[in-house]
Amino acid sequence: MITTPNAVSARKRTSIGSRRNPEAEAAVLAAARELISEKGYAGFSVEEVxxxxxxxxxxxxxxxxxKADLFIAIYTMERSTFVTVPDVGNLVEELVQYTTSLxxxxxxxxxxxALKGLIAEAQGTEEALGALRDKFLPDRTADLRHILTSGAARGEIRLEEVDDKVSLWVGFSWFKLLIGELHDEDAIARVMMQIAGVPRHVQS
Amino acid sequence: MITTPNAVSARKRTSIGSRRNPEAEAAVLAAARELISEKGYAGFSVEEVxxxxxxxxxxxxxxxxxKADLFIAIYTMERSTFVTVPDVGNLVEELVQYTTSLxxxxxxxxxxxALKGLIAEAQGTEEALGALRDKFLPDRTADLRHILTSGAARGEIRLEEVDDKVSLWVGFSWFKLLIGELHDEDAIARVMMQIAGVPRHVQS
Structure with a gap:
């Protein structure tokens, strides 16, 4: 389920129905990455890239x-080199490892x-809101959904709970991102047990 | 635990240690309310009020x-006339009623x-982030905390889970607010059961 930079390029290339010049594309992505680092999402523009x-x-x-599509491509590329999807056969453990690395x-x-900036911009413009809700979220929660459906396949949760657990996980993680509390890693294990629905006697 | 406009005024008045002119205060709050309605949070300024x-x-x-303090006063005043804290003696039912009305x-x-605007502005300025995290959140989650601690007193959840359940609830509700899905009221009952930790066989 890990999306590699090549997979992104291949998909994009297919979707526009024409071949790209790989060198030009690499230059665009490098410039976009540099600009995001320097200016954040608000200062990011296709013109400057x-x-x-x-x-x-x-x-x-x-x-x-x-602009949001270009940001999502950069985000996906960078994320794939930092965040891997654990496969240890236990839902809580996988959620903890995945959340900690993300x-x-x-x-x-x-x-x-920059993700905080996209969420902020989505509160003011329909274009950013559409990109966040209809492109970023479905694409970037695929790994999480894979972890949860694997847990359901092992009988740890019910398959029909997966969508709501995705919302709970995204809500909790965005909340910590948006109020600047990502250092609160102790909360991860406790909250992942609650999201996975581990019974109280196991938690204590 | 319901905060009434009078309670807010009384607390504020005490906190600055001086008496206010009630007519001037009412005029300020009315102007602030009007300006928020017209311009949202980004267009809201103490100068214009x-x-x-x-x-x-x-x-x-x-x-x-x-500016954030003034907004929080308006928000609290308006909210108290719309949102009441249910007292039906069942945690899931109280969470569903409270969440639906909010x-x-x-x-x-x-x-x-305007709350979306405050969250967005908090991604760019320390002042807005401080107001959101250190004033708005502790104050405005008091009702939710009361619902959860009452549930704990009845043995429905454990008291030491309350803080994490507050984070899960705020995360989920902000997420739906920020992606424009507050119409998805069907999700409320399902997710409140998950937050309350109602065992699976009861849910199905």
Whole structure:
């Protein structure tokens, strides 16, 4: 379920129905990554990425129809090198490992601050809200959904609970991101037990 | 645990250690409420409230040290007329009633959009983040905490789980607010059962 940079490129390439110049694409992604690091989401623009990459704005818009699409491509690429999906055969343990590595990615990498910026911008513009809700969330919760459905396959939770548990997990993790409490790693194990629905006598 | 407008005024008045002119205060709050409705959080400023209320900026700043403090006063006042704290002696039922009424308040009242604006602004300025995390959250989760501790007193959950359940509840509700899915009221009953930790055989 891990999305690699190549998988992203391949999918994007197919979706626009034309071949890309790999060197130009690498230059665009490198410039976008650099700009996100320097300026965060609010200061991120396709115009400036085009200028830095020496690429045409129209070309970039053909590959990434909006600023949010380009950000999501960068975020996905960076995340895949930091966050891996554990496979230890126990739901709580997998949720704890996954959440810990994702929170550390958000804390240490400019993409974490940029995600906060995308959520903030989504409160003001329909385009950012659409990108966040309809592209970022379905795509970026695929790993979490895989962990939860594997747990359901082992009988640890019921399959029909997976969607709500995704919402609880995203809500809890965004909340900690948005109020600047990602350092509170002690909460992860306790809350993952609650999300997994581990009975009280096992928790105590 | 219901905070009434009078209780807010009384507390504020005590906290600044001086008497306020009730008419001036009412004019300030009315102007602030009107401005929030028209412009949302981003367009909300103490300067404009002062102009509309015919009050001195310095006076308002003495009562409400920041824009966020003034917003929180308005939000609390409005919320108390819309949202009541149920007392039916069952944790899941109380959580469902409380969440439903709060989501409807957020959907129907400008204060809901303004809360999204405060969360967004907190991603860019330390002042808004401090107000959100250190004033808004402790104050505005008091009712929820009361519902959960009452449930713990009845043996429905353990007292030491209350803090994490507050985080789960706030995370879930903010998530739905931030992605514009407050209409999804069907999710409330299912998710409140998960937050309350109702065993699976009871849920099905």
């Amino acid at each position: 085009a200028r830095r990459a020496g690429a045409g704005k129209t070309t970039i818009y053909r590959w990434y129809p909006t 929170w550390r990615f958000w804390s240490s990498h400019p993409a974490g601050a | 002062a102009r509309r209320a015919g009050a001195g900026k310095t006076t308002i700043y003495r009562w409400y040290p920041t 989501w409807r308040f957020w959907s129907s009242h400008p204060a809901g959009a």
